[in-house]
Amino acid sequence: MADAQTPPAAEANANAPPRQQTIALVDDDRNILTTVSISLQAEGFATRVYTDGETALKALLENPPDLAICDIKMPRMDGLHLLKALREKSSLPLIFLTSKDEEPDEALGLAMGADDYITKPFSQRLLVARIRAILRRSDLARTPPEDTGHADLPEPVVRGRLRLDPARHQVTWDGKPVSLTVTEFLILEAMALRPGVVKSRNQLMDAAYSEDVYVDDRTIDSHIKRLRRKFRAVDPEFGAIDTLYGAGYAFADG
Numbered sequence: 001m002a003d004a005q006t007p008p009a010a011e012a013n014a015n016a017p018p019r020q021q022t023i024a025l026v027d028d029d030r031n032i033l034t035t036v037s038i039s040l041q042a043e044g045f046a047t048r049v050y051t052d053g054e055t056a057l058k059a060l061l062e063n064p065p066d067l068a069i070c071d072i073k074m075p076r077m078d079g080l081h082l083l084k085a086l087r088e089k090s091s092l093p094l095i096f097l098t099s100k101d102e103e104p105d106e107a108l109g110l111a112m113g114a115d116d117y118i119t120k121p122f123s124q125r126l127l128v129a130r131i132r133a134i135l136r137r138s139d140l141a142r143t144p145p146e147d148t149g150h151a152d153l154p155e156p157v158v159r160g161r162l163r164l165d166p167a168r169h170q171v172t173w174d175g176k177p178v179s180l181t182v183t184e185f186l187i188l189e190a191m192a193l194r195p196g197v198v199k200s201r202n203q204l205m206d207a208a209y210s211e212d213v214y215v216d217d218r219t220i221d222s223h224i225k226r227l228r229r230k231f232r233a234v235d236p237e238f239g240a241i242d243t244l245y246g247a248g249y250a251f252a253d254g
Helices: 008-015 030-042 053-062 079-087 103-112 124-138 182-192 201-208 217-234
Strands: 022-026 046-050 067-071 094-098 116-119 157-159 162-165 170-173 241-244 248-251
Touching: 022 030, 022 053, 030 046, 030 124, 046 053, 053 067, 053 079, 067 079, 067 124, 079 094, 079 103, 094 103, 094 124, 103 217, 116 124, 124 182, 157 182, 162 182, 182 201, 182 217, 182 248, 201 217, 201 248, 217 241
Parallel strands: 022 046, 022 067, 067 094, 094 116
Antiparallel strands: 157 162, 162 170, 241 248
């Protein structure tokens, strides 16, 4: 029997270097842009820099990076307004940079769909760790999973008309795509994995955020509202996320 041979294309893919991930930096402080950009490039990332929100928003929508890091206080368009406009069209992962006196803005940013925040001054090591954690969670690799050679990829979750594919970060309802942020995806996944089981707000926080990110009940409520709104955009009769007042939320299978 002839020995099995690896097809040339598969062999080439196996030997190809991993795709370089791109991080967009949005801050009006050029010193921060330079310092962070050099640090991220040393870690193997490509970087793009923008000094105001309006310019950044246009670029993030036209040519999305893998993740954006955005200051809250900026001229022309601040970080919160940038995030609001971005979330209308994109689920791009985003980390906010905040100052110690911006706690209300941190909470509002998370409620609006930011994936994390880091308080200035911060260590470059911490920033890189947060970036890698979000990129792992989002699984935004553009190579289809069947081409990666990994047999341990998570199987899609199918619950009635919902299909949730963690390996591709894709969600459909009745076959129609629903674009979710990383945080929204993780909250939905936590509920869909155990349909009918009530998940408390604390349990959903644990599923969606790293241990050192602190959010309150209103943040989870905001994410649930956005999830319902996104699903109702493809199915006005959507009602698969139940609220159990005082207890939490559950996914109604089917």
